[in-house]
Amino acid sequence: MKPVTLKQIAEILDISVTTVSKALKDYPDVSKKTKGLVRDLAQTLNYKPNEFAVNLRTKESKTIGLIIPEIVHHFFSSVIKGIINQAEKKGYLVIILQSNESYDLEKKQLKLLLNKRVDGILISIANGTADFNHLEEVLRDGKPLVMFDKIAKVVNCSKVIIDDRKAAYNATQHLIDTGCKRIAHFRGPLLPQNSIDRFLGYKKALLDNNIEYDSSLVYICECGDKSFEEGKLNAKKVLEDHSDVDGIFINTDMVAIGAITAFKDLGVKIPEDISIVGFSNWFMSSAITPTLTTINQPGYEMGKKAFKQLYKELKTLKKEKHIIPKIIELETNLVERNTTKPILKN
Amino acid sequence: MKPVTLKQIAEILDISVTTVSKALKDYPDVSKKTKGLVRDLAQTLNYKPNEFAVNLRTKESKTIGLIIPEIVHHFFSSVIKGIINQAEKKGYLVIILQSNESYDLEKKQLKLLLNKRVDGILISIANGTADFNHLEEVLRDGKPLVMFDKIAKVVNCSKVIIDDRKAAYNATQHLIDTGCKRIAHFRGPLLPQNSIDRFLGYKKALLDNNIEYDSSLVYICECGDKSFEEGKLNAKKVLEDHSDVDGIFINTDMVAIGAITAFKDLGVKIPEDISIVGFSNWFMSSAITPTLTTINQPGYEMGKKAFKQLYKELKTLKKEKHIIPKIIELETNLVERNTTKPILKN
Numbered sequence: 001m002k003p004v005t006l007k008q009i010a011e012i013l014d015i016s017v018t019t020v021s022k023a024l025k026d027y028p029d030v031s032k033k034t035k036g037l038v039r040d041l042a043q044t045l046n047y048k049p050n051e052f053a054v055n056l057r058t059k060e061s062k063t064i065g066l067i068i069p070e071i072v073h074h075f076f077s078s079v080i081k082g083i084i085n086q087a088e089k090k091g092y093l094v095i096i097l098q099s100n101e102s103y104d105l106e107k108k109q110l111k112l113l114l115n116k117r118v119d120g121i122l123i124s125i126a127n128g129t130a131d132f133n134h135l136e137e138v139l140r141d142g143k144p145l146v147m148f149d150k151i152a153k154v155v156n157c158s159k160v161i162i163d164d165r166k167a168a169y170n171a172t173q174h175l176i177d178t179g180c181k182r183i184a185h186f187r188g189p190l191l192p193q194n195s196i197d198r199f200l201g202y203k204k205a206l207l208d209n210n211i212e213y214d215s216s217l218v219y220i221c222e223c224g225d226k227s228f229e230e231g232k233l234n235a236k237k238v239l240e241d242h243s244d245v246d247g248i249f250i251n252t253d254m255v256a257i258g259a260i261t262a263f264k265d266l267g268v269k270i271p272e273d274i275s276i277v278g279f280s281n282w283f284m285s286s287a288i289t290p291t292l293t294t295i296n297q298p299g300y301e302m303g304k305k306a307f308k309q310l311y312k313e314l315k316t317l318k319k320e321k322h323i324i325p326k327i328i329e330l331e332t333n334l335v336e337r338n339t340t341k342p343i344l345k346n
Numbered sequence: 347m348k349p350v351t352l353k354q355i356a357e358i359l360d361i362s363v364t365t366v367s368k369a370l371k372d373y374p375d376v377s378k379k380t381k382g383l384v385r386d387l388a389q390t391l392n393y394k395p396n397e398f399a400v401n402l403r404t405k406e407s408k409t410i411g412l413i414i415p416e417i418v419h420h421f422f423s424s425v426i427k428g429i430i431n432q433a434e435k436k437g438y439l440v441i442i443l444q445s446n447e448s449y450d451l452e453k454k455q456l457k458l459l460l461n462k463r464v465d466g467i468l469i470s471i472a473n474g475t476a477d478f479n480h481l482e483e484v485l486r487d488g489k490p491l492v493m494f495d496k497i498a499k500v501v502n503c504s505k506v507i508i509d510d511r512k513a514a515y516n517a518t519q520h521l522i523d524t525g526c527k528r529i530a531h532f533r534g535p536l537l538p539q540n541s542i543d544r545f546l547g548y549k550k551a552l553l554d555n556n557i558e559y560d561s562s563l564v565y566i567c568e569c570g571d572k573s574f575e576e577g578k579l580n581a582k583k584v585l586e587d588h589s590d591v592d593g594i595f596i597n598t599d600m601v602a603i604g605a606i607t608a609f610k611d612l613g614v615k616i617p618e619d620i621s622i623v624g625f626s627n628w629f630m631s632s633a634i635t636p637t638l639t640t641i642n643q644p645g646y647e648m649g650k651k652a653f654k655q656l657y658k659e660l661k662t663l664k665k666e667k668h669i670i671p672k673i674i675e676l677e678t679n680l681v682e683r684n685t686t687k688p689i690l691k692n
Contacts, residue, residue, distance in 0.1 A: 077423045081418050
């Protein structure tokens, strides 16, 4: 059955389309009797207001676009949940696209969303993204854009982030405080800011504690959907390359859990031989043996805050005011578990 | 900057809106010169075709709706990934809503999607859904509807499923084949079909092997975002209630991993004291200790097949033909790992 139109309702009742429209919107200049007739017929014929048309008039689609690098990832799915729950409260629908960590795909998807006339865009950029012109274009278009987690510093939009450098510093400091002297780092890819910042936090903690920085102790992970395997692989490599390593700060929990699995298979004792600190506090961190010491990264909260900021900017635009980009920084904390030793007493 | 319209382009060039529209669409009855002028100006002014308006005319939004019970769940996020990847290939965008396993929310969301005039709907129903009128309405509206994983048998639409009963039978049979005699079942909630079918498969395997069915050995899990905790809780309960249990077939891997964690804490040896078979083959199943024997449930494949079926139905509708609902059953298999003993030789 094709959807019934206002025109058809008007014809059946022999009144004007305007009257039908006004009746459905409860305008005071339509009689109660007419309103009753229109509503009853609309219900009988299963009339649905054409939301897309309404949107054209109000210039709003009440739809926002979300681009994330990877859906099957506990952190990002928590973020998605935060965004969707918050968006629904405000009457917005969310179109989700996955960039697969590819710059080309991300660029294409952004264009697609703009063509779809979404009201605003939330994005966590792909590891491969080094050029930001596609993001600048969103702003030139006058669309609100909020970045979260994996951001581009140079793009002048709002951002919801954590202090990756500080969190990584604390993670590395914890390894030092528990007696580790030769600390490796499994870092993320070279480009994304959070992976750079976590690396810099690691390096600074070493230097502040008079531990020499050795670049051969830094291993790169792509951190895509092969994270678990990469953790296993790097664990084997680090043992081959450096028999004296006694601590590792690992970019994400998933990679850390891969590393723990490999170390256990190889008979390495955790935390006695090698201590490990992860990053994200994925709930599996407390389920594995030994339980993983990690940095708690609030995914759901990040999604919620990102949508809230976008919503604020949409309201600002409606008032024809200028958007002032805001940096929202969420707190992280170290969760001590069993992959690290107790802190040494002085 | 507000988006430029066809009308504005027409005014600047002093030609009709129709000519501008035809020029952009490369109609043969517009001169090359005019086409060149229009295209150059459209590019300079950053013209974007109004997709929503186009959609109104073709009666297509090129957008589909997806309702799932829970996003932060490895199986469902794999399904989402399969759907999104496939949809993008065919030029469709996906609006994702999460029902939080609530019937009321699911009903509301379905209405929202219909009002948004999505072209079709993919759904995995909430545990709380027992009345299916909201789903029947989608079909009455003439919209293609494809259900996956958690389906309602009585709704006459296409479905992508696995044979849950057979898979559960095989899981239980494996416990029997490896010597278990007193087998408990941690089942899902009472309503959803897959949870019923898994329970029935468990029961049938017992009866076929002349093992008495004992309802006190069946424990219910809500299987929401507290799955891991539920697994731990039920593991403790089963030990208190039945000291003689030597095997458990568990509805999902997440619950199984919770149970394994609790059993390890309590000093129960797996698989010697209690053997466990899970369901889904979440990748963490091979990361925990001991690695989990489980049923492999193809999430990504399910998402892909569900979109493909919806796409076929959209094409059928375009040809003004009648949709014939199809049941697509995907294969599952048992993955033997270390939470079960080797199969007994006769």
